[in-house]
Amino acid sequence: MTETALVTGASRGIGLETVRRFLHNSENITNVVMFARPSEDFDAAVEELRASSPVGRRIITRTVDVGDRDALHAALESVYAEVGSIDHLINNAGYTNPVPLQQAEIEDFEKTMAVNVYAPFLIVKWLLNQGNTFKLIVNIASTAGINGRSGWLTYSASKAAVINMSQVMREELAIYGTRVVCLSPGRTATALRRTLAPEEDPTTIMQPEHVARVIETFTSPVGRFIDSENIVVRQ
Numbered sequence: 001m002t003e004t005a006l007v008t009g010a011s012r013g014i015g016l017e018t019v020r021r022f023l024h025n026s027e028n029i030t031n032v033v034m035f036a037r038p039s040e041d042f043d044a045a046v047e048e049l050r051a052s053s054p055v056g057r058r059i060i061t062r063t064v065d066v067g068d069r070d071a072l073h074a075a076l077e078s079v080y081a082e083v084g085s086i087d088h089l090i091n092n093a094g095y096t097n098p099v100p101l102q103q104a105e106i107e108d109f110e111k112t113m114a115v116n117v118y119a120p121f122l123i124v125k126w127l128l129n130q131g132n133t134f135k136l137i138v139n140i141a142s143t144a145g146i147n148g149r150s151g152w153l154t155y156s157a158s159k160a161a162v163i164n165m166s167q168v169m170r171e172e173l174a175i176y177g178t179r180v181v182c183l184s185p186g187r188t189a190t191a192l193r194r195t196l197a198p199e200e201d202p203t204t205i206m207q208p209e210h211v212a213r214v215i216e217t218f219t220s221p222v223g224r225f226i227d228s229e230n231i232v233v234r235q
């Protein structure tokens, strides 16, 4: 069976580990599409994955700012023309700029919403309108979207929106047999976490590989993961 997965925010952290997991461990996913903005890190990650992946796995990349609607649509159009269907969509790209409420700028709030909320919506909507039926959509929210955190107003608000948007997607896409899972990880040792908590020792918290393992579980029709202290699952 040949299935295709699209992972946004694939240049590092949870997204990169998810791609690695799909390439090395998935029985059914043979094509992986990686979205991230252009960077040396992204180039290096792709090169390393191409060198280490098992034979028969295909890596397709697009450098795109998912917060830029025109660029996002162009990337989706070209990738869809190339692969023909997206079976598994992992809406993982995330942005945050933690500041106290008085310093939060509306432009930054808009950027946060564009990357964290509007991009997943636009990707799902655009692909549905092409006739694509997903087997699985995983939207990455955050425990900060369940209980807002002081200093993280824009991020917390965006992730709360992701949780509720996922609920609606789950109900509306059930008729297509699409499984919609919303994962709210707690503290995970990535660059984004370092932005939020620069003093924290990353070895004391959850590693991105663990979140990637949980995401991969859902690509199997019978895969289930039970809520844990570290990752809250809505499915």
Ligand SMILES: NC(=O)c1ccc[n+]([C@@H]2O[C@H](COP(=O)([O-])OP(=O)(O)OC[C@H]3O[C@@H](n4cnc5c(N)ncnc54)[C@H](OP(=O)(O)O)[C@@H]3O)[C@@H](O)[C@H]2O)c1
Pocket (backbone or CB within 6 Å): 008, 009, 010, 011, 012, 013, 014, 015, 035, 036, 037, 038, 039, 042, 064, 065, 066, 067, 092, 093, 094, 095, 115, 140, 141, 142, 143, 184, 185, 186, 187, 188, 189, 190, 191, 192, 193, 208
């Ligand atoms: N780490 C945690 O503690 C934690 C907890 C709960 C939820 N999460 C969520 O997990 C997801 C992954 O984050 P992470 O922790 O793995 O952080 P990360 O290592 O900083 O990775 C974030 C990814 O998002 C991409 N991204 C950011 N802005 C983008 C944009 N405008 N266009 C395209 N890609 C963009 C980045 O790619 P480029 O910058 O290379 O474009 C990068 O690949 C996010 O949704 C985050 O909110 C993280």
